Amino acid sequence: MTLLAHAYSAENINFLFQGLWVTIKVSLISIILSFIFGLIFGIIRYVQFPYLSKIVGFIIDIIRNLPLLLIFFFTYFGVPELGLRVNPVSASIMALVIFESMMLAEIVRSGILAVDPGQMEGARANGLTYWQAMQHIILPQALTKMIPPLVSQFISLIKDTSLATIIVLPDLLYHAQIIYSQNTTYMLPMYLMIAIMYFVVCYLLSLVARYLEKRLA
Template sequence: MFKIMFSNWDALLSGLGYTLLASVIALIASLIIGTAFALMEISLHKWVRVIGKAYVEFIRNIPLLVIAMAFYVIVPQFIMQMDGFTAGTIGLTIYTSAFIAETVRAGIQSVPNGQMEGARSNGLSYMQAMTHVVFPQAIKLVIPPLGNQFINLVKNSSVLAFVAGFDLMYQGKLIANATFNTFDTYLAVGVLYLVITMPMSYAMRYLEKRWHTA
């Protein structure tokens, strides 16, 4: 394994960089989109709730690879050109956002109704009460499941390998094909994924303990 890593370090490091970049972009974007659809799912307006639920259920029941391939194959044919990295990152973002939406929605609905009612009785609008009272409490509750979604996002970024996204898995596939040493190559790739996910896991545990004791 170490021989593979050192002899192909530049390629692996390049792949690691693309994996990190795709993960950070997808993490931020999916958190924003997912939170927006979570709020739509619990909206006071029925048609907004219908749109939010339809998006979440539709995306959650489609394989990630299908979504990524749609942006890689179909979108360039009919809408606009995009490279594999962009297509894979967009697919990863959309897929993850549906799961984050469900996580955030569950967190919001787990906050006692009295919090919203108390805020409204003090003169706050629905959005003000949601933003300043309910949502901060919900975020503390969903830190553990959100952490799991973020870690899954990093692992799911390997989908970029199927759309020529130059990520870590893609570089590993090229190295394995060139060296005929599949076992050591993918073992090295697995170790590099651990380098990313393990610190995230510990960071989420730290945030969970800190916020629960605050």
């Protein structure tokens, strides 16, 4: 109990919450941007624009098959070589958005494909243009079908932020490492605490998803 009391001191817990805030901030920004880009790329790949859809599809296939850790290294060490200055937070967001938007693009495309083709035919027969039908008829139905895989991917994104520790992102895991580097007996208590924190954040997201799924059903 003495070990846990010292490991979970108010100072250490507060320091962990500072790291948790960075994790949540990076995750939230990455989720929003990834969804926007993933939606755009998914629609482009579905619609089959001449040349453009094939190029986007080729890029998606490449990035989806690269290790996320490699993308972290590229954004942190490679992007500055192109003349752009980045810090660990911006490099982490950039890496997560690049990787996750490609994953989400495939989820979007699959969600649109899951909508009955008759929906588009019916919308066009009622005088809607292709893009009006896509906006008002197809995408709302597709988004409902996409909720479970989208949430699963968002949860993976939150957990993937821990990989950014390698580029010194001051996130939850990095703060825990700082604490137990000062006293190695704190290692297990720190890992237990960050496991609880990750679980709470991810579980709350899954509860929100279940609520939305029921509301939109």
